[in-house]
Amino acid sequence: MFGQSPLRYTSPISLTYCVDPDWMPYEAIRVGKHVGLSADYIHLIGKYANIQFNLIETSSWDETLALLKSGDCQVASMLNPSPERESYLAFSKPFFNAENVFVTNSDIPFVAGYGSLQSKRLGLVRNYRHQEYVERYYPELNVTLVESESAGLLALSANEIDVLVGSMLSVARHIQKFGLNELKVSGLAKPHDLLSIGLIKSQTQHLERINTAIDLITESQHVDLFRRWNQMTVVDNTDYRFFYISGAALLLFIALMAWRNFYIVRFNRTLVVKNQLLEDLKVELVEKNTQLEFLSNRDALTSLYNRYFMVQRCEQEIARLNRFKENACLVLYDIDHFKQINDTHGHSLGDKILCELAQVVAREIRQIDIMARWGGEEFLILCPQTDLVAAKALSQRIQSALAKYSFDIIGKLTCSFGIAQYADNESFISWFDRADDAMYRGKKQGRNAIVTANSAPDIVE
């Protein structure tokens, strides 16, 4: 898998090295053999730098660090620089970048950074660079040290800690390996890993040889190695039921609102039409009522007030007269020999003559006078604020108007008039009867007469 590269260093050298025995996929010792990503890099760098790396087996990272400090191990195959480590190691160029992550149980949705972990139990691998980092920058955090990332993940699973910091590739591998599916990556943790080779200070002269070898590693070789050791499977444990239910509820709500809106718009339209209809009906009703009022008060043939209305109006006038002690007269007039007109010219001409007469007389009376067709060819005029002299003058005016007027077909006609002035506290019947009596006396006395009726003897003109 590794391509051949020009060897600049012909004189071979030999160095002892140590690894983290439990940090897969970065590195580990399995059956006495160095395996993992750093094993491939050490092999490649050794080949390019002409260095024979001899593994010294350790059982923990602590032991590895102790052997490096004592000088028994001359090289650390893969580790991050840190201020503390720089006191006894020189570091090569970084040859592998990796993310560090916060791992939690799935009930913690997101970890924004160390600052958000105040109330949490934070797990860190003993002597990993993060311990040094947290002690320096976040000394207030509640830290629990674990022996390795795998031990930390098991502690997290057993709820002994709330959050563990580890390298993305290794924790992902351990989660898969142990089937810890309730755990998940909840955020990125600083600092970012820049993995290098560490050389003890007494061997610093070989650093250039190692850095040159690192430079010879091509991009495609880096990618090959990454792919070989990164077999991370992303397990999505998100419970989408809530989203589906919320989405369905939202859609249902929107549909209900749209349906409601549709019906409100339709209902409003119907309401507008119904209201218009109601308005039209109201107008029609007012018209009909006006018509009805007119019809109920009027004579259908002549359009004069009818007897019913006249009786009511006279009763009102009587109430007023009794209170204010004013004069008022009734003038009752009847067409002379009307039967002959009907008999000679027919009933329809008789009707026409009645209408013409109503118009001729209406022109002669005052605005405050009220005229009604009392029945047949008989008419009654109520004259408020009028004494006998004025009523007589009115009757004469009508008489002269008739004398001048020429009716259709028949030419001239005359009427007989009976006049009665209202007497204090008199009933309408009594008042009318006196006028009626006067009018009939006029008939008897030869017709075309104006006869007054009062407490004095009747005066015949």
Ligand SMILES: Nc1nc2c(ncn2[C@@H]2O[C@H](COP(=O)(O)OP(=O)(O)OP(=O)(O)O)[C@@H](O)[C@H]2O)c(=O)[nH]1
């Ligand atoms: N055309 C027509 N005739 C009517 C109407 N109402 C009553 N008459 C007629 O009026 C006539 C009244 O006749 P009479 O009561 O004898 O009175 P007259 O012929 O006028 O005689 P005097 O009143 O005594 O002068 C009758 O022929 C009725 O039929 C009507 O609405 N139209």
